Amino acid sequence: MTSIPDISLNNGQTIPQFGFGVFQIQPKDTVAAVSTALKAGYRHIDTAEMYRNEAEVGEAVAKSGLDRGEVFVTSKLKNDAHEPDEARQAFEETLKALGTDYVDLFLIHWPLPTRYGGDFVQTWRTLEEFYREGRARSIGVSNFQPHHLRRLHGETDIIPAVNQIEVYPYFTQDEVRDFCAEHQIAIEGWSPLGQGTVLGDPVIRSIAERAGKTPAQVVLRWHIQRGDIVFPKSVTPDRIKENIDIFDFELSAADVEDITLLNKNERLGFDPDKFAGM
Ligand code: NAD
Numbered sequence: 697m698t699s700i701p702d703i704s705l706n707n708g709q710t711i712p713q714f715g716f717g718v719f720q721i722q723p724k725d726t727v728a729a730v731s732t733a734l735k736a737g738y739r740h741i742d743t744a745e746m747y748r749n750e751a752e753v754g755e756a757v758a759k760s761g762l763d764r765g766e767v768f769v770t771s772k773l774k775n776d777a778h779e780p781d782e783a784r785q786a787f788e789e790t791l792k793a794l795g796t797d798y799v800d801l802f803l804i805h806w807p808l809p810t811r812y813g814g815d816f817v818q819t820w821r822t823l824e825e826f827y828r829e830g831r832a833r834s835i836g837v838s839n840f841q842p843h844h845l846r847r848l849h850g851e852t853d854i855i856p857a858v859n860q861i862e863v864y865p866y867f868t869q870d871e872v873r874d875f876c877a878e879h880q881i882a883i884e885g886w887s888p889l890g891q892g893t894v895l896g897d898p899v900i901r902s903i904a905e906r907a908g909k910t911p912a913q914v915v916l917r918w919h920i921q922r923g924d925i926v927f928p929k930s931v932t933p934d935r936i937k938e939n940i941d942i943f944d945f946e947l948s949a950a951d952v953e954d955i956t957l958l959n960k961n962e963r964l965g966f967d968p969d970k971f972a973g974m
Pocket of ligand 1: 716717718719720742743805838839860861885886887888889890891892895912913927928929930935936938939965
């Protein structure tokens with residue numbers, strides 16, 4: 697069985713550095729995809745209320761025969777439930793859909809600085825309740841910029857355990873990563889393959905040929921060696937297995953650097969300072 701490293705979070709909990717993302721997997725395909733992933737050795741699933749497939753994630757985990765404690769499950773607060781009472785209700789619905797009495801990690805999905813009077817601080821305080829109750833073993837944020845994190849730091853009690861942000865070779869996010877490293881906030885890189893857009897890059901292809909690995913494996917390995925937590929998505933069984941098969945080789949420091957130098961500050965997703973939810 698592939699050995700996936702654990703990352704220690706700032707609250708003493710650990711998280712598998714590699715997992716499976718289920719964004720854009722249709723509910724009807726989710727049980728099969730997550731089951732394939734769990735059979736292939738994945739032990740960390742990243743879902744969200746807005747992905748509408750939490751129930752199917754829970755079903756696949758329950759059917760796997762693994763103990764609940766063997767699988768790290770993350771979900772995220774939907775954008776239209778940032779008010780404390782709505783957030784409490786949404787969190788209840790997450791637990792019910794997943795069929796579990798706790799999540800390993802619960803995140804504010806987007807800071808939404810132009811909605812709710814920009815008050816993501818009160819939303820964070822509501823997540824702190826879930827953490828104190830033990831119903832979220834860790835809490836964190838997603839798509840937060842250093843200035844959002846500074847506000848949480850100044851006005852709340854608990855430092856986010858993670859910040860889940862877009863990271864891939866054309867968008868290396870060095871500023872946010874450096875800030876989070878300084879404040880013991882682990883980075884989770886979303887869209888780690890750039891949704892497939894970097895796989896034809898000549899630099900990545902040539903490193904892959906030399907390593908005897910695929911471009912996807914090289915890019916995922918690059919993330920792992922930079923220390924980020926990643927969870928690529930696929931519904932194709934061969935790709936699900938290919939993506940986890942990255943723990944038997946290493947990139948040289950020069951290869952890691954060459955991939956990092958591909959950065960073009962090219963965001964695929966929304967700008968967190970402007971995004972107002974959908
Ligand atoms: P990704 O970078 O994981 O790319 C997925 C796509 O890459 C697949 O649809 C497929 O087309 C291709 N692919 C996957 N494996 C491949 C392989 N081995 N060879 C060739 N092509 C391959 O993109 P993603 O799904 O957007 O991101 C991964 C996860 O990150 C999501 O599922 C979700 O859990 C999370 N995410 C979070 C946010 C957020 O705002 N917090 C936003 C987007 C994604």
